[in-house]
Amino acid sequence: MDTCGGETKEKVKDTARTPAGPRQILCVLIVACLPTLNGMISGWTAVLPKLQEDTTRFTVTVQDVTWLASLNLVVSIGASPLAGTLGEHVGPCRLLFLAMCPVPGLWFIQAYTPWVPLLYVCRAALAVSTSVFSTIVQPLIAELSPVKIRGLAGTLPAVMACAGMLLSYVLAYLLPWDVATAVSAAPFMPLVLLMLLVPESPYWLVRKKRIDAAERSLRVLLGHTADVTKELDAIRSTTTLKQANVMNQLQELRRGRNIRPVVLITALFILRELGGKAPVFSYTVYMFRSAEVELDAFYCTVFVGLTRFGGTLMSAFILDCLGRKPVLVTSAVISALALAVAGITVFLEVEGASWVTLVSMLAYVGAHAIGVGPIPWGYLGELLPTPSVGAPLSLTERDLLVSPKASAPSSARHYAAP
Numbered sequence: 001m002d003t004c005g006g007e008t009k010e011k012v013k014d015t016a017r018t019p020a021g022p023r024q025i026l027c028v029l030i031v032a033c034l035p036t037l038n039g040m041i042s043g044w045t046a047v048l049p050k051l052q053e054d055t056t057r058f059t060v061t062v063q064d065v066t067w068l069a070s071l072n073l074v075v076s077i078g079a080s081p082l083a084g085t086l087g088e089h090v091g092p093c094r095l096l097f098l099a100m101c102p103v104p105g106l107w108f109i110q111a112y113t114p115w116v117p118l119l120y121v122c123r124a125a126l127a128v129s130t131s132v133f134s135t136i137v138q139p140l141i142a143e144l145s146p147v148k149i150r151g152l153a154g155t156l157p158a159v160m161a162c163a164g165m166l167l168s169y170v171l172a173y174l175l176p177w178d179v180a181t182a183v184s185a186a187p188f189m190p191l192v193l194l195m196l197l198v199p200e201s202p203y204w205l206v207r208k209k210r211i212d213a214a215e216r217s218l219r220v221l222l223g224h225t226a227d228v229t230k231e232l233d234a235i236r237s238t239t240t241l242k243q244a245n246v247m248n249q250l251q252e253l254r255r256g257r258n259i260r261p262v263v264l265i266t267a268l269f270i271l272r273e274l275g276g277k278a279p280v281f282s283y284t285v286y287m288f289r290s291a292e293v294e295l296d297a298f299y300c301t302v303f304v305g306l307t308r309f310g311g312t313l314m315s316a317f318i319l320d321c322l323g324r325k326p327v328l329v330t331s332a333v334i335s336a337l338a339l340a341v342a343g344i345t346v347f348l349e350v351e352g353a354s355w356v357t358l359v360s361m362l363a364y365v366g367a368h369a370i371g372v373g374p375i376p377w378g379y380l381g382e383l384l385p386t387p388s389v390g391a392p393l394s395l396t397e398r399d400l401l402v403s404p405k406a407s408a409p410s411s412a413r414h415y416a417a418p
Contacts, residue, residue, distance in 0.1 A: 024221040027198045028145045032156035033191060034096060034137055036164035037103060038130045040184055041123075043168025045069045045282045046301050047177035049289070054177060058116050069282045071120065072127035079131035087132075091204055092140045097195045099132040100188065107185035111178045143203045144221065155316035158374050162312045165281070166305030172285075173298040206235050261379075268376050276339055277368065280304075280361065291346050291357040300358055307362050311369025324375050331371025338364035 048068060052060045060068075067074075087095045102125065110122035137157050145153040167187075171180035199221060205214035214235065218228040280287065284304055288297040319327060342360035345353050 021221065021223050021226070023223065024144065024146060025149075027221060028141055028149075028153050029156070030191070030194045030198055031096070031137055031141055031144065032153065033160050033187075034100065034133045035130075035157040035161040036167075036187055037126070038133055039161035039164025039166070040168045040187075041072050041126050041130050042281055043165035043172070043305065044181065044184065046169050046172035046285050046298065047180050049285050049297075050172070050177040057114050060116065064116060068119065068123055070278075071123045072130060073278070075124045075127035076131040076134070079128045080135050083132045083135040087136050088204075091200050092136045092143075093195070093198050093200045095132060096136055096140070096198075097192075099129040100192050100195055103129055103188045104185040104192065107188070108182055111181035111184075140201055143201045144198075152316065155312075155374070159309070159312050159316065162305070162309040162369065166302075166309050169284075169298075169301045169305040173302050202232070202235055206232075211236075265376065265379055268379070272372050272376060275335060275368075275372070276364070277373075280364065287361070288358070291342075291354060293354045293358050295358070303358075303362060304365050307365045308369045311366040312374065315370045315374050318370070319375070324379070327371040328375045331367040331375075334367035335364050335372055338367065 045068070048060070048065050052065065083095070090098075106122045106125050110119055110126075113119050113122065138154065141153050141157065142150060164187075168180075168184065171183055174180075175183065199217040200213070202214040202217045202221075205211075205217060211232070215228055215232055218231055219226065222228055222231065281304075284301045285297045288295075288300045293300055315327075338360045342357050342364070345356045345360070350356070
């Protein structure tokens with residue numbers, strides 16, 4: 001057993017020395033761009049005030065605002081656990097391609113629909129695609145990226161999601177709601193074609209006993225002249241059929257060393273989501289209008305997007321230097337204090353202190369983006385043994401989606417009411 005373990009470690013070390021080819025880096029970047037949709041579907045709620053004001057085609061009520069803002073969360077509760085199962089059956093790359101294909105058309109239909117119910121349908125369909133991306137993208141990047149850049153590559157989806165949210169805020173600020181919605185389709189039209197360049201995950205192909213296909217996939221990633229034998233041997237030595245079996249993953253959870261980190265991480269996710277993330281990012285414009293901030297509410301929303309994007313970029317560079325736990329604790333404390341200051345200022349209706357609300361919310365968004373937002377996902381992969389990651393991931397996805405849904409309707413009724 002020691003010899004086998006030693007051989008496996010040597011194979012992994014050999015793959016770590018394999019240089020990253022341009023095609024491999026390109027495939028990782030393409031997959032990392034997909035969560036742009038996750039950010040844009042969340043940031044799209046910034047157009048809801050303009051949508052309420054435009055009554056030329058239909059009338060949007062406060063209750064409509066509630067459901068349009070939280071529909072992606074409601075749909076994802078059921079879609080996210082199914083995405084992992086579908087990905088294991090049809091292949092992660094194929095599932096991502098199928099989920100991306102209807103996205104541009106859905107944005108156009110959502111922009112020019114004459115009926116409110118069709119707006120709901122498009123919003124729900126986009127939520128299904130975001131659920132697939134949330135579940136599949138991060139593990140696939142780990143399987144496609146070289147060991148040397150795997151840590152940096154793992155931060156790209158969060159960066160692209162923040163970029164997508166920032167883009168939606170800017171479009172909502174500059175354009176009418178229907179034009180902003182239609183322009184939102186632009187980034188995804190080339191992505192549909194670019195996904196055809198990404199080969200299927202060699203790890204998934206090995207789990208399905210399609211060794212020849214896995215070898216072809218590696219040749220596409222590393223180059224047709226590259227020696228893929230060592231890489232393929234390393235994948236075969238670290239991949240077992242049991243990892244694809246949900247029942248085996250659930251059995252692994254019975255062990256104390258597995259269930260304890262699962263409970264800890266799930267609690268961390270739930271507390272994070274109950275900390276105000278959903279209302280802040282879903283009703284940003286309404287929130288600043290309610291606080292009577294002197295600057296234009298849409299302008300403040302762009303500030304929020306810039307702060308979150310900058311915080312996420314900073315997180316990618318400081319976590320390995322400072323350590324995850326100190327950054328997580330510090331960001332949680334700053335987030336709590338910022339929310340408390342903003343809440344007290346608005347509740348007491350302090351005159352001339354609207355700038356305090358703006359600064360406090362920007363501090364919350366920045367602190368959240370640096371630590372509380374990305375670090376739990378890193379813990380999910382680092383604290384759980386490989387055979388038991390899949391089932392906790394589905395459970396955590398469900399918990400983090402249910403938690404903000406509990407507070408979203410009340411937030412909408414408070415902020416969106418005329």
